Amino acid sequence: MGKWLYDDAMYRFDSPQPSYWEATAGGGDTPGKPLSSDESCDVAIIGGGYTGLSAAYHLCRDYDLDVRVLEAGHIGWGASGRNGGFCSIGGDGLGAEKMIKNFGLESTRDYYRSQVAAVELVRDIIVDEKIDAERHGSGEVAIACSDNGFRQLKEHAEFQFRVLGLDTSVVTRDKFRARYFDSPLQHGAIILQPTFGLHPLRFVQGLAGAAGKHGAAIHPNSEVTHWATNNGVHELRTANGCIRAKKVVLATNGFAPEHLRGQLKGRALPLISSILVTRPLSDEELAAQSWQTNSPSITAVNLLNYFRLLPDGRFMFGGRGSANGNEQSAAENFVKLTARFHEMFPAWREVNIDYRWHGLVCMTRRLTPAIGRLEDDPSVFFGFGYHGNGVNTATWSGKQIADWIGAGGDNKGAPPKSLPSVVQGMPVRLPFPGLRLQYIRGAIAWRRLLDRLG
Numbered sequence: 001m002g003k004w005l006y007d008d009a010m011y012r013f014d015s016p017q018p019s020y021w022e023a024t025a026g027g028g029d030t031p032g033k034p035l036s037s038d039e040s041c042d043v044a045i046i047g048g049g050y051t052g053l054s055a056a057y058h059l060c061r062d063y064d065l066d067v068r069v070l071e072a073g074h075i076g077w078g079a080s081g082r083n084g085g086f087c088s089i090g091g092d093g094l095g096a097e098k099m100i101k102n103f104g105l106e107s108t109r110d111y112y113r114s115q116v117a118a119v120e121l122v123r124d125i126i127v128d129e130k131i132d133a134e135r136h137g138s139g140e141v142a143i144a145c146s147d148n149g150f151r152q153l154k155e156h157a158e159f160q161f162r163v164l165g166l167d168t169s170v171v172t173r174d175k176f177r178a179r180y181f182d183s184p185l186q187h188g189a190i191i192l193q194p195t196f197g198l199h200p201l202r203f204v205q206g207l208a209g210a211a212g213k214h215g216a217a218i219h220p221n222s223e224v225t226h227w228a229t230n231n232g233v234h235e236l237r238t239a240n241g242c243i244r245a246k247k248v249v250l251a252t253n254g255f256a257p258e259h260l261r262g263q264l265k266g267r268a269l270p271l272i273s274s275i276l277v278t279r280p281l282s283d284e285e286l287a288a289q290s291w292q293t294n295s296p297s298i299t300a301v302n303l304l305n306y307f308r309l310l311p312d313g314r315f316m317f318g319g320r321g322s323a324n325g326n327e328q329s330a331a332e333n334f335v336k337l338t339a340r341f342h343e344m345f346p347a348w349r350e351v352n353i354d355y356r357w358h359g360l361v362c363m364t365r366r367l368t369p370a371i372g373r374l375e376d377d378p379s380v381f382f383g384f385g386y387h388g389n390g391v392n393t394a395t396w397s398g399k400q401i402a403d404w405i406g407a408g409g410d411n412k413g414a415p416p417k418s419l420p421s422v423v424q425g426m427p428v429r430l431p432f433p434g435l436r437l438q439y440i441r442g443a444i445a446w447r448r449l450l451d452r453l454g
């Protein structure tokens with residue numbers, strides 16, 4: 001294995017993805033410039049996505065600490081600037097039933113409460129900081145792709161409502177067609193609140209602006225290439241400067257620079273997710289699929305797709321990405337993603353696709369997010385592993401880390417009470433980390449088989 005897990009094409013920090021979000025980010029200037037001198041601060045943050053910027057925002061706004069953010073690309077270069085913009089409940093790969101088995105009922109309830117709070121946190125930040133994030137739609141639609149799938153989904157909704165206290169409702173196939181949309185794969189659905197869609201890059205840029213306004217120094221295009229710790233002081237080197245800090249927050253999720261710290265090796269399981277966006281659809285074209293909703297939607301299967309109508313009438317459709325991230329396998333994967341899009345929405349077969357891009361999401365071995373501090377160096381905090389979710393979970397994770405650092409003057413402070421046990425601490429290492437891409441291929445083949453068996 002080289003420096004990175006996937007092909008180097010996934011880590012070109014100097015080039016933005018050719019995404020719809022980059023094309024429509026607007027003129028909003030993000031604060032900061034690349035690090036060009038040696039500086040000191042209380043807390044240095046590696047990674048300028050939702051986790052890192054939310055940590056910076058809350059550390060400066062609520063605790064008045066001296067904070068610097070180092071981002072290898074432009075602000076939002078990572079998954080935060082290129083995701084599907086679903087601000088929805090999720091964050092784990094376990095499912096509630098298994099979470100109860102592994103962590104107990106109360107901890108599972110705590111976790112789901114924190115997920116709802118995380119959606120509301122994003123909404124509050126957008127409102128408080130007047131971020132032009134194009135909030136759109138309400139409730140996450142999960143459609144069943146078979147009658148058996150609908151039976152299971154109904155039971156699941158009943159469980160979510162009764163056991164977890166979540167706001168879910170069931171819509172039968174005919175009612176769904178009349179009120180939401182139609183597809184040959186649609187067999188009824190459930191709707192989960194709270195959820196909304198947003199412009200992910202505008203949100204991350206707005207978060208950077210808010211963090212800057214409250215005093216954080218933000219350094220885009222400043223990849224940390226060396227990390228040394230001497231007498232309790234961390235030295236983070238970039239090409240043109242060095243930051244010395246008492247505490248470090250590692251906020252790199254699927255783009256984890258494992259080469260910087262041995263303890264990080266094999267803890268994260270990054271996966272590629274891909275998105276396409278069509279040209280704007282006419283009213284007649286929307287009517288051809290009975291499309292009438294702005295709500296973010298998913299298929300409730302193992303290898304799921306996620307999709308939504310964008311405010312300007314374009315259609316976004318996302319799903320699994322390529323196996324290794326090189327240009328050829330990415331191109332082949334986009335052909336498969338397009339075929340799946342046409343299978344779901346045959347009336348839109350002739351519609352041009354204007355944008356295609358991809359990025360890394362991140363899983364962990366225990367299939368829950370990981371928020372904590374390194375056991376052998378409690379001055380290093382981390383937040384990662386949001387399992388394809390993150391608009392809400394990463395933003396919330398950054399706040400948890402900020403509250404943890406802000407409340408504990410020394411390096412022994414306990415985690416904040418709002419941090420559910422389900423997410424606490426470093427997950428165990430995956431065995432033979434160099435084989436992670438093979439594990440992923442095996443897991444995808446298994447899930448595909450489960451979906452074929454219904």
Ligand SMILES: Cc1cc2nc3c(=O)[nH]c(=O)nc-3n(C[C@H](O)[C@H](O)[C@H](O)COP(=O)(O)OP(=O)(O)OC[C@H]3O[C@@H](n4cnc5c(N)ncnc54)[C@H](O)[C@@H]3O)c2cc1C
Nearest residue numbers: 047049050051072078079080083084086224359389390391
């Ligand atoms: C295609 C796609 C679709 C998705 N859709 C959704 C969705 O609809 N809803 C949802 O909730 N979530 C979605 N996600 C997941 C979500 O985007 C992520 O979980 C979330 O953005 C993670 O935020 P983060 O700040 O932790 O990491 P990131 O935003 O990935 O940021 C990590 C940053 O660390 C930086 N970095 C790495 N190494 C270094 C270094 N050595 N020095 C300095 N900087 C470094 C990287 O440049 C990167 O910008 C999607 C992800 C993808 C890829």
